Amino acid sequence: MRSAGATIPAVGRTSRISLPALAASSLVLVTTALVFVFFVAPNDANQGFSQRIFYFHVSIAITAYACFAGGAWKALRHLWKRDPRADLESYVWVHQGLIFGTLVLLTGSIWAKISWGHWWLWSEDQLVLFLVLFLFYCAYFMLRFSVDPGPQRANLSAVYALFGVVLIPVSFAAIRLAKNLIHPVVFTRHGPNFGGWMLVTYCIAQVAMLVLAYTLYRLELSGKRLDGRLRELKEVLV
Amino acid sequence: MTYVRDVGALARKDLLLELRARDTLPAMLLFVVATFVVFHFSLPAHPSKLAASGLLWVAILFTALLGLGRAFLPEQEQRVLDGLVLAPCDRSAIWLGKSLATLAFLAAAQVVALPLYALFFRPLTGSQVLGVALADVGICAVGTFLGAMAVTTRARELLLPLLFLPLAIPIVVGGVGAGVAAEPGRYLVFLLLYDLLFAVICWASFEYVVSE
Numbered sequence: 001m002r003s004a005g006a007t008i009p010a011v012g013r014t015s016r017i018s019l020p021a022l023a024a025s026s027l028v029l030v031t032t033a034l035v036f037v038f039f040v041a042p043n044d045a046n047q048g049f050s051q052r053i054f055y056f057h058v059s060i061a062i063t064a065y066a067c068f069a070g071g072a073w074k075a076l077r078h079l080w081k082r083d084p085r086a087d088l089e090s091y092v093w094v095h096q097g098l099i100f101g102t103l104v105l106l107t108g109s110i111w112a113k114i115s116w117g118h119w120w121l122w123s124e125d126q127l128v129l130f131l132v133l134f135l136f137y138c139a140y141f142m143l144r145f146s147v148d149p150g151p152q153r154a155n156l157s158a159v160y161a162l163f164g165v166v167l168i169p170v171s172f173a174a175i176r177l178a179k180n181l182i183h184p185v186v187f188t189r190h191g192p193n194f195g196g197w198m199l200v201t202y203c204i205a206q207v208a209m210l211v212l213a214y215t216l217y218r219l220e221l222s223g224k225r226l227d228g229r230l231r232e233l234k235e236v237l238v
Numbered sequence: 239m240t241y242v243r244d245v246g247a248l249a250r251k252d253l254l255l256e257l258r259a260r261d262t263l264p265a266m267l268l269f270v271v272a273t274f275v276v277f278h279f280s281l282p283a284h285p286s287k288l289a290a291s292g293l294l295w296v297a298i299l300f301t302a303l304l305g306l307g308r309a310f311l312p313e314q315e316q317r318v319l320d321g322l323v324l325a326p327c328d329r330s331a332i333w334l335g336k337s338l339a340t341l342a343f344l345a346a347a348q349v350v351a352l353p354l355y356a357l358f359f360r361p362l363t364g365s366q367v368l369g370v371a372l373a374d375v376g377i378c379a380v381g382t383f384l385g386a387m388a389v390t391t392r393a394r395e396l397l398l399p400l401l402f403l404p405l406a407i408p409i410v411v412g413g414v415g416a417g418v419a420a421e422p423g424r425y426l427v428f429l430l431l432y433d434l435l436f437a438v439i440c441w442a443s444f445e446y447v448v449s450e
Contacts, residue, residue, distance in 0.1 A: 079446055136404035143401060146391040151450040156387050159443050160401070166439060167405060170432060174408035177415055177428060 019218050026215040029208035033201070041201040050114040057107040059206040060100050061126060063213045065168070067097030068133070070217075072165040075158035087154035088228075090161055091144065092221045096213050098137045104130045125175050132171045136164055244327040248335025253342060255312060262308050266301050266347040273297040274351075274358055290359045291366070291417040295410050297351065298370065299377070299403075305343050306381035307398050309336055310389040323448050333382060333444040341378040348374070365426065369416025372429040373409045376436060380405050383440040386447050408432055 037055045044051030074090035077083045108127045113119045122128060140160050147153040256262055277293045285293070313319045322332050348370060356362045381402055388398040409432060415425030 079443070132404055132407055139397075139400040139404060142393065142397060143387065143391065146393040146397060152390065155446040155450065156390070159446050160387070162443065163405065163439070166435065167408075170408050170435065173428065174411040177425065178411040 019215070019222060022211070022215040022218060026208065026212045029204070029211050033205040033208040036197075036201040036204050041197050047115055050111070053107055053111050053114075055202050055205040056209075057104065057111055059202065059209040060107060061104045061130070062206060063209040064097050064100035064104055064130070064133075066210060067093050067100055067213055067217070068137070068164055068168070071097060071161045075161040078154060078158045079162075087157065088224055089221060090158060092217055092224065094137055094140055094161055094164075095220065096217050098134070098141070099216075100209075100213060101130055101134050101137065105134060123179060125172065125179065128175050129168070129172055132175075133164070133168065136167055140164070241328055241331060244331040245335045245338065248322075248331060249338040249342075252336060252339030256339075256343065262305050263343050263346055266305050266343065267350055269304050270297055270301045270347055270351040271354060273300065274354060278358060285359065287360065287418055288414075291414055293359070294355055294366075294370075294417070295413050297355075298348070298373070298413075299406055299410065301347055301351070302344055302374075302377045302381060303399055303402065305340055305347070306378075306385045306402070307388075307395040309340050309382055309385045314389045319448060329445040329448055330441045332448065333386065333440060336386075337378045337382040337440075340382050341374060344374050344378060345371075363417065365422035366417035368426060369413045369422070369429060372416075372426060372433060373413045376409050376429065376433045377406065379433065379437045379440050383444060383447070386444070390447075405436075 033055070037052050041052065041055070043049055071090045071093035074083075074086045074093060078086035078090060105127065108124065108130070109119050112121050112124060112127070120127070140157065143160055144153060144157045147156055274293075274297060277297070281289060281293065310319070313322070323329065352362060352367065352370065381398075384401045384405070385398055388394060388401060391397055409429065412425045412429035412432060416422040416429065419425055
């Protein structure tokens with residue numbers, strides 16, 4: 001009989017920051033961001049109160065990009081360095097990216113409804129881009145769950161995740177090009193100068209969302225690792 | 239030099255298979271004509287330039303998907319892919335050979351489909367045809383790559399459109415733009431850049447798709 005300890009790597013601590021500390025700091029940051037968004041930041045001169053969704057919408061969008069980039073980076077590490085943990089890490093990053101991407105679509109849609117009276121506007125570049133990315137990364141999940149776990153699944157997922165980061169700029173360029181074609185009138189937002197408390201609030205919201213994403217990533221990752229380890233232990237015991 | 243010979247041999251194998259079995263090309267032709275007829279009845283009587291051009295691109299994309307879905311099926315059914323991977327040639331040659339063969343099928347289908355489109359709907363412009371040609375390269379490069387991925391999964395043909403369509407949106411933008419914009423130059427350049435970019439990525443990463 002094999003000894004369990006020799007074959008199974010410990011779930012243990014792989015990062016310097018502990019998960020409870022991360023969770024606490026993201027709670028504090030998100031609360032601070034909420035306070036700033038609702039009580040400190042001034043009302044927008046044009047759009048009034050509803051403009052406040054901007055702080056979440058934009059910071060969530062940047063966070064989603066960061067998650068997709070993280071997924072692609074881990075995918076590259078898997079293909080290049082054959083890092084055994086990179087496959088799962090890449091998947092969890094993409095998963096978080098998809099969650100935040102869905103939030104971008106929702107907040108963007110709400111904002112569009114309040115500002116322009118429509119739930120969906122094809123002339124909003126970022127929103128359309130996120131729809132394309134949403135479809136793309138949903139396909140990533142379809143791909144991943146239709147292959148049995150193993151090196152092949154890791155390779156296919158990694159290659160497809162790498163396609164994603166190439167698709168982001170290419171799609172963005174394409175959407176810009178298409179807009180000249182289909183929508184000659186471009187929506188422009190003439191807000192007040194972006195500065196002072198607005199900038200501070202935005203920065204806090206941005207940091208809060210990034211830390212929150214990282215916390216969720218670590219949480220899901222440790223859960224998935226624990227799950228994997230439990231399965232291996234069961235196999236050893238049987 | 240051997241690389242070119244390998245690619246040539248692989249592409250020739252696919253063309254020969256098609257010539258003997260005639261599985262894919264007749265299906266693609268029939269499909270594209272049927273699509274035109276369906277579109278004729280789903281569009282207003284005299285479709286605008288934009289609507290007709292959009293129709294052309296939908297037809298091209300789905301016809302290509304039909305061919306791409308079958309691209310790696312013979313290899314999978316006869317278990318040839320393992321042999322090809324073991325063969326002493328660069329793995330990317332498998333992708334390149336298959337892409338060239340698929341491109342030949344798609345081009346052959348379009349030699350019939352484009353004049354029919356001109357006959358049924360609107361005459362074609364030179365830049366539109368050039369756009370179609372450039373888009374074909376991108377469609378076949380990316381589609382063959384994704385076809386090789388999809389064929390190894392449980393979902394098989396079901397998965398290919400899901401994987402492919404988000405990546406094909408830039409192609410559609412470029413192609414439609416090349417057909418209807420006043421200055422089609424930038425759309426053609428965009429298509430060319432797309433082709434080059436994705437061809438290089440597919441070429442470089444195909445090895446990971448077929449090997450473990």
